[in-house]
Amino acid sequence: MNEQYIWGFLIDKIGNPFGVAGVMGNLFAESGLKPNNLQNAYEKPLNLTDEEYTKAVDNGSYTKDDFVNDHAGYGIAQWTYWSRKKGLYEYLKSRVLPIDDLTGQLGFLWEEVKQIHGLEETLKTAHSVREASDAFMLEFEGPADQSENNKQTRSGYGERYYTEFAGNQGNIAVFDLAQEDSSTAEKSPSKARKLTIYKRLFYNAYCYKDGIIQTPTGVQVHSTGANNPYLRRYVQPDDGRLGKNPNGNDHNQPGGNVCASAYIGKLADGTVAVYQALPWDYRCWLSGSGSKGNANRLGFIGFEICEDGLRDETYFNDAVMGKGVLLTAYLCQEFGIDLDRVRDHAELSSEGLASNHADITHWLSKFGLNMNDFRAAVGLALEDGVAVTYIDCDEETCLYDALTINPGTYLNLRSGPGQDYASIARIPRGSIVMVLDDTNPEWFKVSYQGENGYAMAKYLERLPDPPEPEPEPEPEPQPQGKRTLELSDATIAELYNAIMESGFFPDARSGNISNIDYQ
Numbered sequence: 001m002n003e004q005y006i007w008g009f010l011i012d013k014i015g016n017p018f019g020v021a022g023v024m025g026n027l028f029a030e031s032g033l034k035p036n037n038l039q040n041a042y043e044k045p046l047n048l049t050d051e052e053y054t055k056a057v058d059n060g061s062y063t064k065d066d067f068v069n070d071h072a073g074y075g076i077a078q079w080t081y082w083s084r085k086k087g088l089y090e091y092l093k094s095r096v097l098p099i100d101d102l103t104g105q106l107g108f109l110w111e112e113v114k115q116i117h118g119l120e121e122t123l124k125t126a127h128s129v130r131e132a133s134d135a136f137m138l139e140f141e142g143p144a145d146q147s148e149n150n151k152q153t154r155s156g157y158g159e160r161y162y163t164e165f166a167g168n169q170g171n172i173a174v175f176d177l178a179q180e181d182s183s184t185a186e187k188s189p190s191k192a193r194k195l196t197i198y199k200r201l202f203y204n205a206y207c208y209k210d211g212i213i214q215t216p217t218g219v220q221v222h223s224t225g226a227n228n229p230y231l232r233r234y235v236q237p238d239d240g241r242l243g244k245n246p247n248g249n250d251h252n253q254p255g256g257n258v259c260a261s262a263y264i265g266k267l268a269d270g271t272v273a274v275y276q277a278l279p280w281d282y283r284c285w286l287s288g289s290g291s292k293g294n295a296n297r298l299g300f301i302g303f304e305i306c307e308d309g310l311r312d313e314t315y316f317n318d319a320v321m322g323k324g325v326l327l328t329a330y331l332c333q334e335f336g337i338d339l340d341r342v343r344d345h346a347e348l349s350s351e352g353l354a355s356n357h358a359d360i361t362h363w364l365s366k367f368g369l370n371m372n373d374f375r376a377a378v379g380l381a382l383e384d385g386v387a388v389t390y391i392d393c394d395e396e397t398c399l400y401d402a403l404t405i406n407p408g409t410y411l412n413l414r415s416g417p418g419q420d421y422a423s424i425a426r427i428p429r430g431s432i433v434m435v436l437d438d439t440n441p442e443w444f445k446v447s448y449q450g451e452n453g454y455a456m457a458k459y460l461e462r463l464p465d466p467p468e469p470e471p472e473p474e475p476e477p478q479p480q481g482k483r484t485l486e487l488s489d490a491t492i493a494e495l496y497n498a499i500m501e502s503g504f505f506p507d508a509r510s511g512n513i514s515n516i517d518y519q
């Protein structure tokens, strides 16, 4: 299983079956192609099996320092030297992958190959397995035993892979095999990485109301530039997870000039989450214009990551290299967007397609990364596939609509379930509210004009659920020209009286607008 996958991964990078076979023979000699392989000589002194060591590294009981400095070979290439183990650890952990993740280890291996002078070129142009195998053994692995005997053994393993995957089928067939392998991997639900997206569409924002629909052609990644990692600063109203923004300066309101398609940051309880604010094919307002254009208008879906003080590596790994990478990969996957069309604000700015900002490169650089690392991580996520679960905040919380039928003019919306709690809004009689929770028979949790609170249940009358939308009727032929309805003053007066007699607006009729707190 691993063999085919590794062949596919490497042929994609190297393109030359001799080069791939030369690498694989060495990896087999080192680890038997097992990504969780702990060097056998260390299993006894550490008193850990491959599985136990791997688990301990992942759960932190075997610390990063221990892992880096224990001199024990680990992984498909049996990385041993401290700086290489440190690189391996950081490469995988910054991508939120387990230490024995095969794709992650291959990704790191390839990064290392590219940094060894001339090795990539040798693998791409080698005319025999032996030529590639020797180069990889001496320049990449550098084993203690560099004898002719060992060279023959390793290239012999490589020949077996060459025969199995390239020998009788030629390069084209092998490439197809690799493609087939990676596409079945994408479809495997166990391998796909999971992401939850909360939907909290910005109905109040002008950007949403403008609703300019365009084909997504890229992804623009931003971070907020302000030290406030909490989503509630930008995303409102509160859904019970976000918490409330007491300053009223969130992005879901008319008049603002910034509106992202999605936001990543902390919920009130500190969990990092993704909130979608615009349908993905709506134009967002994020990039601003540069000398050559405006990324928003070129179809770049944009999201904001809430910045903290830019020092917390755990938050960085979760919000940027974790959920930021997964969201980007998901958007690429859904809309067929090429990795080359993933840009941060800083890049777009230098390409003349956005205003002058440094995000998110300034944040990545704090942890030794850049946008190429970000894109590489997106590429790895794409290989596994991303499986998204959507939770719609409106649908999830609104049980049904209710009419306020209180005898006074207003019904109080209170901050808690009781009359001791402060009144946070007054709901005019006859208003419709969303019932979010009706488990307490005296006080329902309701939402009125984006404000969540509690109202007395006995003054709320459940409205019937809206009927299923009927199929669109055939349009009737319209008569040409405008139609106007003429009403005489007498008819208007009659209508007015009929409405008032109905008793629906008694206070309005008497002119006596009361504000009795009758609760």
Ligand SMILES: [Zn+2]
Binding pocket: 221, 222, 223, 286, 345, 357, 359
């Ligand atoms: Zn930005």
